[in-house]
Amino acid sequence: MKIEHVAIWVKDIDKICEFYRKYFVGVVHPIYHNPAKQFTSRFVTFESGARLEVMHRPDIDALFHVEHLGYAHLSFSVGSKEEVDRLTKEMSTDGIQVVGQPRTTGDGYYESVVLDPEGNRVEITV
Known part of the structure; x- marks a missing residue:
């Protein structure tokens, strides 16, 4: 990562x-x-x-x-769409607030967005 x-x-x-x-x-x-x-x-x-x-x-x-x-925001590349989906789901299950579900954006990124414990945006992308 x-x-x-x-x-x-x-x-x-x-x-x-x-x-x-x-x-x-x-x-x-x-x-x-x-x-x-x-x-x-x-x-x-x-x-x-x-x-x-x-x-x-x-x-x-x-x-x-x-x-x-x-x-x-801070953006982490996790290597695949499947890993974006998996990590987003894991974080959601753990109570991390997901503010942007996994999706392909207008400029071609596949990403989700979560908030860290202090409310900072963290983008998870391929």
Whole structure:
């Protein structure tokens, strides 16, 4: 198992991606946009293979009642859809709150989302 990516909420995706490209030699990937949710994101990949998802929604403050932008979720790659399903079910059985059932997202990820004991979002993906 490995950390798949870390995601942050931002006001200006292009500005933030340029920062990580310029100073940390990140490779900025094409923009993804989901018009139904007014969601936009870009991934930045670093030499080590680590990835940062830079995300924006115009209503993020109201939607999630955030006091500041930044950390959104931690994502773990578990290797297969079956393992996403199994681990999500195990966590649910153990009383971990599942806030996003296993599904394929608009940008092609198969994932579920749970809350850690302090309410932080943890994405479980292939």
